[in-house]
Amino acid sequence: MPAHVSILPSGHDFSIDGPDSILEGALHAGVPLNYGCSGGNCGLCKARLVSGQVRKTRHHDYVLTEAEKSQGYVLMCSNAAVTDVEIEADVAGGVHDIPLQQIAARVKSITALNPDMALLHLQTPRTNRLRFLAGQSVMLRLGGAVSGVLPIASCPCDDRNLLFHVPRRPGNVFLDHLFSRLASNDIVDIEGPQGEFILHEKSSRPLCFIAFDTGFAPVKSLIEHALSLDASEAIFFYWIGSDERSIYLPNIGRAWADALDNFHYTELAAGYDLASLTEKSGEMLKTMLQGIAEGCHEIRNGDIYIAGQEQAVRAAAQFFVGMGVSNVRVFATGW
Numbered sequence: 471m472p473a474h475v476s477i478l479p480s481g482h483d484f485s486i487d488g489p490d491s492i493l494e495g496a497l498h499a500g501v502p503l504n505y506g507c508s509g510g511n512c513g514l515c516k517a518r519l520v521s522g523q524v525r526k527t528r529h530h531d532y533v534l535t536e537a538e539k540s541q542g543y544v545l546m547c548s549n550a551a552v553t554d555v556e557i558e559a560d561v562a563g564g565v566h567d568i569p570l571q572q573i574a575a576r577v578k579s580i581t582a583l584n585p586d587m588a589l590l591h592l593q594t595p596r597t598n599r600l601r602f603l604a605g606q607s608v609m610l611r612l613g614g615a616v617s618g619v620l621p622i623a624s625c626p627c628d629d630r631n632l633l634f635h636v637p638r639r640p641g642n643v644f645l646d647h648l649f650s651r652l653a654s655n656d657i658v659d660i661e662g663p664q665g666e667f668i669l670h671e672k673s674s675r676p677l678c679f680i681a682f683d684t685g686f687a688p689v690k691s692l693i694e695h696a697l698s699l700d701a702s703e704a705i706f707f708y709w710i711g712s713d714e715r716s717i718y719l720p721n722i723g724r725a726w727a728d729a730l731d732n733f734h735y736t737e738l739a740a741g742y743d744l745a746s747l748t749e750k751s752g753e754m755l756k757t758m759l760q761g762i763a764e765g766c767h768e769i770r771n772g773d774i775y776i777a778g779q780e781q782a783v784r785a786a787a788q789f790f791v792g793m794g795v796s797n798v799r800v801f802a803t804g805w
């Protein structure tokens with residue numbers, strides 16, 4: 471029987487089935503509880519059990535005082551719910567609640583997706599995972615000398631395995647190093663998270679995501695988070711590529727659309743470079759966005775998230791605000 475967990479005072483709730491700790495269950499459900507090491511060392515996941523029973527699932531080095539124990543405090547990373555429970559715990563309300571972290575991660579794999587794109591999988595140490603919000607980015611340092619910022623293309627529900635989409639960019643020292651020279655087991659220093667392109671969870675409006683080329687990376691993280699929250703009545707995802715090869719992981723969006731009734735996925739190959747729009751291609755992009763708006767009336771009433779190349783992102787944000795969408799419901803990140 472799954473145990474039901476209610477978090478006070480935020481009102482988040484979720485179910486845990488199986489041996490997951492309360493913290494793991496929360497992360498899988500997209501609930502950003504306060505925590506640090508995930509391994510019983512730091513005490514940051516300390517929370518007060520208000521009702522129900524929990525079971526200690528592992529030894530922890532962090533020592534709770536007798537007074538804390540008598541008040542019902544437990545470590546959420548080291549306890550599982552035995553019955554339905556109510557727990558008083560801190561939840562991150564925004565990017566400012568997430569501390570800056572520095573972690574030495576290891577390259578688990580780097581896989582070519584096509585001649586111009588690679589998928590980088592970094593794994594953190596088991597006891598030093600990255601706490602972040604979906605949609606955020608990190609600084610990656612390679613060998614101390616070369617560094618750059620990339621959006622995380624996975625969701626906070628797996629804080630140990632971090633994915634990144636790496637485009638081939640001859641002449642860009644950072645991306646060139648990532649794409650051509652990084653190998654399994656290399657160490658990459660992570661610093662972050664950073665960025666405010668996050669999901670505004672309190673909204674129950676339809677969600678519309680528009681990714682231009684590698685804008686899919688933060689959008690994938692946001693969509694995975696939105697799916698784990700199961701909050702929105704409908705999700706629309708448009709992946710606009712400069713060309714067909716720029717839509718480098720089409721099976722992910724197709725699988726979401728196949729599995730979920732309320733998920734709608736569209737791929738569009740522009741046929742021009744979205745990184746440097748000309749007057750003519752800018753007009754062509756507007757026509758494409760017009761077609762999206764006419765085909766999807768929910769956009770007018772939804773929250774719109776746009777990511778990718780700066781010029782294209784700015785043009786799309788201006789377009790949607792120009793057609794009457796409030797600018798407080800248009801969230802954009804460009805590079």
Ligand code: FES
Binds near residue numbers: 516532546
């Ligand atoms: S997260 Fe550090 S002790 Fe639980």
